[in-house]
Each structure stands twice: as structure tokens, then as C-alpha cells.
Amino acid sequence: MTKRSRFSGLAIALGLACAAISPTAAAAKKLSIITATTDMAALTQEVGGDRVNVESIAKGYQDPHFVEAKPSFLLKLRNADLLVMVGLQLEIGWLPPLITQSGNPRIQVGAPGYLDASQFAEILEVPQGQVTRAMGDVHPLGNPHYWLDPDNGRRIARGIANKLAEMDAGDAAYFQQRFKDFDQRLTAAEQKWDAEMKPYRGRKVVTYHRSFPNFANHYGLDVIDYVEPRPGIPPGIDRTDETRELQSRLGGALFRSEDSPVHRAGDRRTGSRLSSLGGRGKRGGRLL
Amino acid sequence: MKYSRWLPIFLLFFAVPVFSQRGDAPQAASGQPDTAALLQKIRDLEDRVIALEGQVRQLKTEPPPAQPTTSAPASAFTAQAGTPGVLGGAGGSAAKALNPDISVIGDFISVAGHNSLQPSPSLEMHESEVGLQAIIDPYARGDFFLSFGEEGVNLEEGYITLTALPAGFVAKVGKMRSAFGKVNTLHNHVLPWVDRPLVTNNLVGGEDGLDDAGVSIQRILPAPKGIFLEATGQLFRGDSGDKDHPLFRASTTSDVSAVAHLRGYKDITESTNLDLGLSYARGHNNLGTDFLTQLYGVDATLRWKPLRRSIYHSFVGRGELIWSQRQQLPSEQRAFGFYTSGDYQLGRRWFVGGRYDRAGRSEFANLTDQGASAVLTYWPSEFSQIRGQYRFTRYAGNVDANEFLMQLLFSLGAHGAHPF
Numbered sequence: 001m002t003k004r005s006r007f008s009g010l011a012i013a014l015g016l017a018c019a020a021i022s023p024t025a026a027a028a029k030k031l032s033i034i035t036a037t038t039d040m041a042a043l044t045q046e047v048g049g050d051r052v053n054v055e056s057i058a059k060g061y062q063d064p065h066f067v068e069a070k071p072s073f074l075l076k077l078r079n080a081d082l083l084v085m086v087g088l089q090l091e092i093g094w095l096p097p098l099i100t101q102s103g104n105p106r107i108q109v110g111a112p113g114y115l116d117a118s119q120f121a122e123i124l125e126v127p128q129g130q131v132t133r134a135m136g137d138v139h140p141l142g143n144p145h146y147w148l149d150p151d152n153g154r155r156i157a158r159g160i161a162n163k164l165a166e167m168d169a170g171d172a173a174y175f176q177q178r179f180k181d182f183d184q185r186l187t188a189a190e191q192k193w194d195a196e197m198k199p200y201r202g203r204k205v206v207t208y209h210r211s212f213p214n215f216a217n218h219y220g221l222d223v224i225d226y227v228e229p230r231p232g233i234p235p236g237i238d239r240t241d242e243t244r245e246l247q248s249r250l251g252g253a254l255f256r257s258e259d260s261p262v263h264r265a266g267d268r269r270t271g272s273r274l275s276s277l278g279g280r281g282k283r284g285g286r287l288l
Numbered sequence: 289m290k291y292s293r294w295l296p297i298f299l300l301f302f303a304v305p306v307f308s309q310r311g312d313a314p315q316a317a318s319g320q321p322d323t324a325a326l327l328q329k330i331r332d333l334e335d336r337v338i339a340l341e342g343q344v345r346q347l348k349t350e351p352p353p354a355q356p357t358t359s360a361p362a363s364a365f366t367a368q369a370g371t372p373g374v375l376g377g378a379g380g381s382a383a384k385a386l387n388p389d390i391s392v393i394g395d396f397i398s399v400a401g402h403n404s405l406q407p408s409p410s411l412e413m414h415e416s417e418v419g420l421q422a423i424i425d426p427y428a429r430g431d432f433f434l435s436f437g438e439e440g441v442n443l444e445e446g447y448i449t450l451t452a453l454p455a456g457f458v459a460k461v462g463k464m465r466s467a468f469g470k471v472n473t474l475h476n477h478v479l480p481w482v483d484r485p486l487v488t489n490n491l492v493g494g495e496d497g498l499d500d501a502g503v504s505i506q507r508i509l510p511a512p513k514g515i516f517l518e519a520t521g522q523l524f525r526g527d528s529g530d531k532d533h534p535l536f537r538a539s540t541t542s543d544v545s546a547v548a549h550l551r552g553y554k555d556i557t558e559s560t561n562l563d564l565g566l567s568y569a570r571g572h573n574n575l576g577t578d579f580l581t582q583l584y585g586v587d588a589t590l591r592w593k594p595l596r597r598s599i600y601h602s603f604v605g606r607g608e609l610i611w612s613q614r615q616q617l618p619s620e621q622r623a624f625g626f627y628t629s630g631d632y633q634l635g636r637r638w639f640v641g642g643r644y645d646r647a648g649r650s651e652f653a654n655l656t657d658q659g660a661s662a663v664l665t666y667w668p669s670e671f672s673q674i675r676g677q678y679r680f681t682r683y684a685g686n687v688d689a690n691e692f693l694m695q696l697l698f699s700l701g702a703h704g705a706h707p708f
Contacts, residue, residue, distance in 0.1 A: 059558070059595050061595060061596045062595045062596070062598060063598060063599055066598055066599050066706070068591075068593065068598075068706070068708050069705065069706070069708045070553070070555065070561060070708065071516040071518065071551070071553040071563075071708075072514070072516050072553060072554075072555050072561070074508060074516060074518075075508070075516055078456055078508055089703065092703050092705070093703065093704075093705055093706045094705060094706060094708075096705055097705045097708075099451075100429060100449055100451055100458070101458060101506075102451075103451075103453070103456035103457060103458045103506075103507065103508060104456070105427075105451065105452035105453075108426065108427075108451050108452060109423050110423070110426055111426060111452075116346065118342065118345065119339075119342030119343060119345060119346045120338070120339065120342055121338065121342065122334075122338045122341075123341070123342075123345070133669075133671055136669070137669070137670055137671075137703075141345060142345075155335060155338060155339075232669065232670055233669055234636045234637065
């Protein structure tokens with residue numbers, strides 16, 4: 001083999017390598033988005049489509065109040081273009097130190113890559129007047145469990161779509177189109193959900209934590225009590241008894257709750273119906 | 289008259305349904321689209337009100353936007369924060385919104401038992417720590433921790449963290465607990481025990497530890513996927529340790545001390561992770577400029593916390609090994625100490641733990657103290673904690689101490705971050 005042909009072989013190999021690399025270079029242009037919870041990740045994925053990489057810090061089956069600020073999350077945050085959080089102090093126990101230590105100026109509080117999704121949503125249970133911890137772990141800015149109302153889901157998705165359009169102006173039309181599509185699918189799904197939930201309108205429910213005000217509001221459920229005596233304070237044995245008594249008086253209230261051994265016990269003893277809304281979803285499944 | 293008075297009312301009653309029927313008639317034809325349009329309009333209005341409410345909330349909680357300056361880096365922020373800028377005379381509550389987050393943590397300790405060598409007061413308001421924390425501007429945040437003890441006030445930490453440095457660097461300037469090992473970085477109220485281990489007292493400057501004024505710079509280093517590697521370098525004035533346990537002393541301005549720390553972390557599974565650290569510290573000791581003290585440390589922490597049941601069960605096992613090399617007359621002293629401890633969370637509010645520690649003394653390396661503790665902790669809520677600790681200590685020369693420590697921690701004000 002002559003020297004020349006060896007060189008041309010090398011040139012071809014290099015050319016092929018470049019061709020192989022160029023799609024990855026295009027892919028690197030994708031916005032890298034980290035969200036605090038999987039709910040936000042799902043909504044971001046809906047509007048972001050294949051132009052974004054979305055990853056959530058908390059897992060869907062994890063209590064978003066008590067995520068640990070693991071250093072491995074810093075590896076994700078340091079390269080993020082956008083951080084989407086639930087806000088209203090839901091993540092106050094773990095997100096602020098992660099943001100500070102990330103060494104990433106783009107996602108610092110107030111920077112363009114810092115997005116508090118609560119600004120788009122209807123917020124309930126904003127405490128009026130004096131707020132004290134005697135009320136338990138209250139969120140002074142309002143109840144952070146707002147995403148379970150489909151209307152809020154739509155509003156959050158629209159807010160995120162606008163943000164993405166702002167950050168990546170070239171794909172603005174794409175994100176708006178994705179939002180429009182999501183909006184239509186959500187509206188169709190809502191008709192189905194409304195029909196499914198109609199029989200339960202006005203049904204009295206007891207929830208474990210104050211997690212469902214927006215959901216209950218949307219579907220006309222009547223939340224009469226909580227298993228937790230105060231937000232964030234676990235119920236004692238007497239409290240479980242109290243709730244049980246309340247239930248038997250009501251004659252089998254729908255006992256909606258997060259996953260907890262306390263409720264299972266309550267459920268067994270009262271014969272009321274337990275519905276769990278937490279941690280049953282398939283990972284990576286489509287939202288609608 | 290009676291009739292004439294009632295007549296208009298009767299007429300009105302009859303008239304209303306008639307008129308309303310007439311009004312309905314033309315609508316019936318095109319009623320469907322009209323109501324749909326109206327509903328849509330109401331929904332749009334509702335959305336706008338909610339969007340406005342959201343903006344008001346943002347204004348109330350977020351720090352002030354960057355001042356519109358001509359400098360290039362600020363322009364990105366001002367462009368986004370255009371609307372908040374117009375909030376001119378919002379007055380009282382808006383001004384308060386810019387106050388730092390204030391927290392106070394009370395640490396009350398009572399001790400029963402006998403300790404002839406290092407007696408503790410029977411009842412003591414050990415520390416009241418005031419924390420003031422806020423974002424300073426788009427480029428930095430500030431943290432102050434003032435520790436009010438029984439004898440006076442001490443600035444435990446007070447530093448600015450520069451969060452917007454290029455190339456992923458994070459810098460701190462001020463007084464801070466240095467990054468030597470694990471326990472040294474922790475404030476009293478986040479320790480898994482009432483006290484600090486013997487090795488801290490004997491080799492790392494006691495309760496105050498390596499806590500000094502200086503600068504710190506840290507950066508995440510490139511590492512194989514899934515491994516977190518971070519290096520920290522710190523330069524301090526050279527004064528550390530409390531008065532009973534002096535560590536570094538700066539006799540001249542050039543007697544600075546330095547600390548280096550390398551941290552490696554890996555998630556083994558989603559619930560288990562391993563955290564390893566290597567530390568080095570060097571400074572001049574209380575004998576003068578010509579006498580150096582060097583510390584070498586290795587720390588390891590294994591954590592287990594199943595995510596689904598993370599608020600009910602967890603385990604943390606930790607240990608630290610520390611070697612001290614102190615130049616003094618007549619000869620250099622090389623002392624070694626370590627502790628190892630484990631904490632298991634039994635339920636949402638209960639934790640049980642134990643610790644074994646053993647440490648030589650920095651000035652007399654052949655004198656070794658050892659001890660063991662059993663700890664039980666109860667959390668009434670996230671904002672208070674009751675802890676009992678039984679502590680056995682065998683000091684060098686076979687002096688034994690059996691003590692029972694009770695601690696009550698309570699936290700006021702802003703919700704701080706949970707330590708990791």
C-alpha cells in the first residue's frame with residue numbers, strides 16, 4: 001500500500017467519523033431540562049417533544065417534601081439549561097443547597113433557567129392572617145399540591161411551552177404546536193375523566209395529607225378531614241381511631257390517601273374504601 | 289287602594305316569565321355556540337386572573353431583579369425581569385419581603401453522671417444559633433450563623449457564596465467551617481449525637497473545630513459516569529480550635545493554614561449510596577511559626593434510604609480516620625484517632641444509633657482515650673427533636689466516666705435545608 005492510498009483511507013475514515021458525529025452535535029443543541037418532580041417532567045416532555053432532554057430529580061413514588069440533596073443530582077444540575085420546580089416551598093428542604101452548589105449560573109434563583117411552575121397555576125389554601133407552626137408544616141405561600149387539577153396541568157404546560165420558546169426561539173413554533181396538541185388531547189381526556197368522576201361528585205373523602213385540594217375542587221369532592229392531625233405531623237394511634245370513628249359515622253367514606261401503613265390499618269378496620277393515588281404509574285409512559 | 293297597590297306586583301310576576309320567554313326564543317336557535325364562546329371567554333379570563341395571581345406571588349417571594357446596568361452579563365436577567373421592575377411604591381410588606389430568611393435553633397443539653405476529667409454542666413443552654421440567609425444578587429448568596437453560647441457570641445459562620453463563577457467554580461469568602469472530613473462541616477444541631485466524637489476534641493480543635501476566616505473554592509471534577517468527584521481548596525488565616533483544644537495559631541500574618549478535600553460519591557442503587565472523602569490540613573500551632581501541625585483524614589459514609597418508604601426507614605453508617613502530626617519539643621507527636629457510628633430510623637419519628645470512638649491526644653500521642661455511646665432520638669415534628677445519649681468514656685490512665693446526656697433541639701423561623 002502506498003503512502004498516498006493510506007492517507008486517502010485515513011481521510012475517508014475521518015470523513016465517516018465526522019458524519020457519524022454530526023448528528024450527535026445536533027443532538028447536543030437540545031435543551032437540557034431538570035425538573036424537581038416527575039409530574040413537571042411529564043408536562044415538560046409533552047411540550048418539549050424531541051427538542052429537549054428532560055429528567056426529574058425526585059422519583060414519582062418518592063415524597064417530594066423529603067428528597068435527599070444527593071451530590072449525584074449536582075451532576076445533572078451543573079449542565080442543565082432549565083430547572084423546573086413545583087415551588088411554594090415544597091422543595092425547600094433540598095433544592096436550595098443543590099442550586100447553590102451546582103456551579104451553574106443559568107439555573108440560579110431569578111436567572112432565566114429558573115422556572116417556578118407555581119406561578120402559572122391556581123393555588124388554593126393560601127393561609128390568611130397569622131401563620132404559625134402550631135398549624136404543622138404549613139406552606140405560607142399556599143398548598144403546593146396544585147398539579148392534580150387538569151386545568152392547572154394545562155396552564156403549567158402552556159407556561160413551560162412559553163419558557164421553552166423564549167429559550168430556544170428557533171423551535172418556538174414547534175413548542176407552541178406541541179402545546180396545542182397536548183391541549184386538545186387533554187380536553188378530550190377531560191371529557192372522559194369528567195364522566196368517570198361524575199358519580200363521585202359531592203362524595204365525602206378523608207385524605208392522609210393535604211395533597212388533594214385542587215383535585216377535589218376540580219371534581220367536586222368534599223374533603224372533610226385528614227388523617228394527619230396537622231400537615232407533616234404523623235397521626236398517633238388515637239388519631240387513627242378518631243378518623244375511623246368519623247368514617248363509621250359517615251358510613252364508608254371514600255378513604256383517599258397516599259401509600260402508608262397507617263391507612264391500611266384504618267382501611268381494614270372500617271371497611272371504607274381506600275383509593276391510592278400514589279406511585280402506581282408506569283415509568284416513562286405517556287401522560288395522556 | 290288595596291287592589292291598585294297589589295296590581296303592579298301581580299303584573300310584574302306575570303310579566304317576568306312572559307318577557308323571559310320572549311327573550312329565550314331567539315336565543316334558542318343560536319344558543320349552543322354562544323354559551324360555548326362565553327364559557328371559553330370565562331375560562332380565558334380565569335386563566336388570566338390565575339396568571340396574574342402567580343405573578344403577584346412571584347413578586348412577593350423572589351429577590352429583587354438585577355439592577356439594569358449596562359454590563360453585558362446583567363442584560364440576560366434584566367430582559368427577563370422587565371415586569372417586576374415596575375413595582376414602584378409597593379410599600380411595607382414588599383420591603384419586608386427582601387429581609388433574609390431568619391431562623392433560630394435552640395440547643396439545650398442536660399447531663400447526669402460522673403466525669404472527673406471533663407465535667408459538663410448539669411443543665412445548659414448549650415447554644416442558640418441564629419441563621420440569616422438570603423440571596424444577595426444574581427451572582428451570590430449570603431449565609432450567617434451566629435452562635436450565642438453561655439459565655440458570649442461567636443460568629444460560627446458568615447460567608448458569601450459566589451454562584452455565578454465561570455467554568456463551574458463555586459467560591460466562598462468569609463468565616464466558615466472548613467471542609468476537613470465530615471463532622472467538622474456539621475453544625476451542632478445536625479450531628480447524629482449530642483456531643484462530638486473524641487477524635488474531634490483530641491485532634492481537630494474541639495467543638496469549634498477547623499473554623500476560620502478565609503477563602504474556599506470548589507469544583508466538580510470530570511469523572512466516569514455516575515461518579516461525583518469534587519475538589520475543594522481552602523486558605524485560612526491560621527487560627528482554629530477552641531480555647532481548650534487549640535489547633536492552629538497564626539503568630540505572624542504569614543502563618544496561614546490550608547485545607548484540601550476530595551470527595552467521591554456514587555449511587556450504588558437508588559436507595560443506597562457511598563460517600564468517600566480524603567482531607568488534608570496544614571497550619572502553624574500554638575508553639576510558634578516554626579512548629580507545624582498537619583492533619584490527614586479519610587471519611588466514609590454509607591447511606592440507605594428506600595425511596596418509597598423514605599420518611600419511615602433509613603440507615604446511615606459512617607466513620608472517619610484522622611492522623612495528626614504535630615511538631616513540638618522535644619519531638620514530633622503522631623497521634624491517630626477514629627470514630628465509627630451507625631443510625632437506624634425505626635419509624636417516622638424514631639431513630640436509634642451507636643458510636644464507638646478512640647483517639648490519641650495531639651500533644652501526647654501515647655495517651656489514648658476511648659468511648660462508646662448509645663443514642664435514641666425522637667422527632668415530635670420536623671422542627672423539634674429530643675435525644676438521649678448514654679456515653680461511656682475510658683480516658684487514658686484508666687479513668688472511667690459514665691454519663692447520660694439529654695438534648696432538646698427546637699427550631700424557629702425559616703425552614704432550613706435538611707443536611708445530607
